[in-house]
Amino acid sequence: MQNQEEALHADTALLRIAAMLRTDKKAAFGAVVIAIFILVALLANAVSPYDPYKIDLANRLGPMSAKHLAGTDSFGRDVLSRIFYGARISLVIGLLPSIIAILIGTALGLVSGYYGGFIDFIIMRLADIVLAFPSLLLALVIMYSLGVSLLNLFIALAVINWGVTARTVRAQTLSLREKEFVEAARACGVSDLAIMFRHILPNCIPTLLVILTLDIPEAILSEATLSFLGVGAEPPTASWGLMVSENKQFLFSQPWVAIAPGIAVLLLVISFNFLGDGLRDALDPFMSE
């Protein structure tokens, strides 16, 4: 009995996630790969065997070898080093705009769902407009009109992503604001703002975590795609999408140079998806309890 009670007390979201990682092999794999990529990105200058920007024309399109594990590209730069450095761009691009998009979407969704009426109408129609466009097309348009730069890429990726969060948070707020504990908070004289952020928002966190793990790979993919299309990162930046794009014409003669960064994208995106699935399974029952 005592043990049971202690177990109940230990039952927090964090411990659920830990338990999930122990049993869910796919999610654990995702978490490990993401951790490795984060480490590599942080320590890129220490783990990279070569300077990723050092051009060595004598050594163009070198094969995979002991010296260059992933070969060299058309400028003779070490592909592995460039992938390591590219992890920085991909992770930053994956995380920052997604987090910005989630913050914007959450704030708008809370206001929209809590107050309803005219504000709700305006915010939701804005979200409809954003969601009505294919997101890549919208990002392309924004990049073309703002100009190609890393900051504008952030903006474009944040703009295309806030709509889903806003809608999801609004839907949850709609159901949560009818809950008795919100009414009880109101009966205690708690202000609207405090109810939204202290009482409703924490109940949305598991959902937001899942949205985040789904948004990040999408942003990584979008960055790679936009860079591939020439409106993302600018050369000579080491970005995975750009690397695929730069080396695509050698796909048949020296495939590894273009495929290696592609595999990096694939690995990171899949890892985030696996982790996201695991998180949803671990946290959903927490919500319905």
Next chain:
Amino acid sequence: MQSVLEIKGLTTHIKTKAGTIVPVNGVSLSVLKGEIVGIVGESGCGKSMMAMSVLQLLPAAGKIVDGQALFEGADLLGMNKRQMRSIRGDKISMVFQEPMSSLNPTMKVGKQVSESLILHTKASRAEAKERTVQIFQEVGIPDAQRRYNSYPHQLSGGLRQRVMIGLALALKPALMIADEPTTALDVTIEAQILKLMKGMQAASNTSIILITHNLGIIAELCSYVYVMYAGQIMEQAPVFELFAEPKHPYTQGLLKSLPMLGEHREKLHAIPGSVPNLASLPPGCSFCPRCDIATSACYTLKPGLEKISEARKARCLLYSKGVAL
């Protein structure tokens, strides 16, 4: 004695797809200082809506169309949002039916009580925490220090309701509205909670409006009772007089449907029919379709709330002067 809350002719409308309904129809009641007043009635008779009207916590479709709610002399219904917020929780608090769903599942229970303390008394976090632990001890939560850091799902129903009562009484309000506070609890816990409420009330001299459908609870706690039906007060009386001699046929029916110890009955009495649809009330007395002694006059004449004796009133044509039944 001085009254804490004086409701006069409160009328609330709710717009629904089926038309406007009137869950609270000209209700007047008064609560004296330190008194426990009971409001009893079937589900859907407007008890909760009346409480929500007083605190201006009606759903968006609801609207107070008439009446006054004088709280310590000031009309609550004329107050703006800000004034209402400073009253809620501090001067008038509320205990809800479901202790599970009225506590935020993502917040430690102690934090929820201290949030209210910080909000209304400008206490520091440390003071609020200390005071909260003290309140938890007062409402009989064992191991209060540890329970401060518990989440609602880690507590039993009885403990949760103790937390709610602690929350409601934390700021020593003048009035506490308890809306079916024990309906979700089993009987032994119910008895404990009622005892706790009575004890806390005696200690702090807080007035209580107790909303329930359970006449047993009324008999145990209240000194004065209002019987509500279809949005109206049907009968009001001091609790002993009501149980000894119910005047209104509805109250008589309610009392007859209580099981009694030491009495052999094949089947409990039940009032036939069910609560009328508030959107389409009969033109006469709203209870007449279910009344045993209704006459043709009952179907056409609306009875007023007639004074029967000094402290009693009933809404029935039986007591209306000059009406031939």
